[in-house]
Amino acid sequence: MKKFFTAFAILGILLTGCGNSAQNKTAAISQTDAEQPYSEDIFAMDTFMTITAYGDGNEAAVKESVSEIERLDALLSISSETGDIKALNQSKGASVEISEETANLIKRAIDIGEKTDGNFNCTVLPLMELWGFTTQVYQVPTENEISEVLAKINPDNIKMEENKAVLADGVSLDLGGIAKGYASSRIMEVFQENGVVSGMVSLGGNVHTIGTKPDGKPWRIAIQDPFNLEEVTAVVEVDDKAVITSGGYQRFFEQDGKTYHHIIDPATGYPAQSGLASCTIIAKDGTLADGLSTALFVMGVEKASEFWKTHTYDFDAVFITENNEVYITEGIADDFAMQDDTADYTIIFN
Ligand code: AMP
Ligand code: MG
Numbered sequence: 001m002k003k004f005f006t007a008f009a010i011l012g013i014l015l016t017g018c019g020n021s022a023q024n025k026t027a028a029i030s031q032t033d034a035e036q037p038y039s040e041d042i043f044a045m046d047t048f049m050t051i052t053a054y055g056d057g058n059e060a061a062v063k064e065s066v067s068e069i070e071r072l073d074a075l076l077s078i079s080s081e082t083g084d085i086k087a088l089n090q091s092k093g094a095s096v097e098i099s100e101e102t103a104n105l106i107k108r109a110i111d112i113g114e115k116t117d118g119n120f121n122c123t124v125l126p127l128m129e130l131w132g133f134t135t136q137v138y139q140v141p142t143e144n145e146i147s148e149v150l151a152k153i154n155p156d157n158i159k160m161e162e163n164k165a166v167l168a169d170g171v172s173l174d175l176g177g178i179a180k181g182y183a184s185s186r187i188m189e190v191f192q193e194n195g196v197v198s199g200m201v202s203l204g205g206n207v208h209t210i211g212t213k214p215d216g217k218p219w220r221i222a223i224q225d226p227f228n229l230e231e232v233t234a235v236v237e238v239d240d241k242a243v244i245t246s247g248g249y250q251r252f253f254e255q256d257g258k259t260y261h262h263i264i265d266p267a268t269g270y271p272a273q274s275g276l277a278s279c280t281i282i283a284k285d286g287t288l289a290d291g292l293s294t295a296l297f298v299m300g301v302e303k304a305s306e307f308w309k310t311h312t313y314d315f316d317a318v319f320i321t322e323n324n325e326v327y328i329t330e331g332i333a334d335d336f337a338m339q340d341d342t343a344d345y346t347i348i349f350n
Helices: 021-030 058-076 084-089 100-115 125-131 143-150 179-193 286-299 301-309 330-335
Strands: 037-044 047-054 095-097 158-160 164-167 199-203 206-210 219-224 232-238 242-247 252-255 258-261 276-283 316-321 326-329 336-338 346-348
Touching: 037 058, 047 058, 047 179, 058 084, 058 100, 058 179, 058 199, 084 095, 084 164, 100 158, 100 164, 100 179, 100 286, 125 143, 179 199, 179 206, 179 242, 179 286, 206 219, 206 286, 219 242, 219 276, 232 276, 232 316, 232 330, 242 286, 276 286, 286 301, 286 316, 301 316, 301 326, 316 330, 326 330, 330 336, 330 346
Parallel strands: 326 346
Antiparallel strands: 037 047, 047 199, 095 164, 158 164, 199 206, 206 242, 219 232, 232 336, 242 276, 252 258, 276 316, 316 326
């Protein structure tokens, strides 16, 4: 197994240190101006984000990316007064004109839901509201409250027309499970349009990279320890890929000694109890990686492994269970290392 030396800044899940520190210094000194990063931090989509690009056009690319994220937040957030999602959620069964972009993303969400056997469900919002995740006034609902709402949690209740959508009365949309991944994919497009060939965006637990680091080496992305957020469990090396994590630790509340997190099993209406503490997806397509991170977290490691083996989509995954066991899919094995290189992990083979 390869050993990685990890000098990491805890906010950035991205590890900027690479290999032996003496080599690092040499690389830093020989960097040209063109390899200097330009970076901006913003708070959008309920999360802190850092956008970094290297080389010619980097500043323009990052600035345009910031505007793009703000635009997408306004378009897709459940609380944005001017956005398509809010308009749909207030429509009470009426037909609503939406942008082609929103329509495409809803179609994508429906499709990922179908392919993942309903474990990804973009109509989960009434449950998020019931549990208090939208207002932060948390509560454990009664069985009755859950079963009443469950009837509305079904993407079949969405009808897509050419530039319009209709939600059955009482049904509401929540693209929170894929919006960040979509945004990160859009930023990679903005980078490309600006001629940037090396850069990355970090949005909460999600990282998306274009190309390699300026020195030609892969990006090293840390996977957070779900049981100790100051620590790192493992590192994956990637280029041109998104690395997106869903974890119960990212948003939760406690009541009567029990913990309730924000990833809901659409089959039960309760926070998913699949035995997973986190699920990280590595894929080229950020939207897909984000959708799958949520869906496979709900599935748990056994079902998720079977799903990976079907080759429905091209992706790899790292699963950390509630018992702190680590499972990885075969495709990432050469580019994966545990932070503690004496710690065990299991490779899932095809
Ligand atoms: P993520 O961090 O990508 O796993 O997304 C979690 C967010 O997706 C939650 O805060 C909800 O807004 C939404 N969500 C929760 N459960 C599901 C689910 N089963 N399918 C789709 N979206 C969900
Ligand atoms: Mg997701």
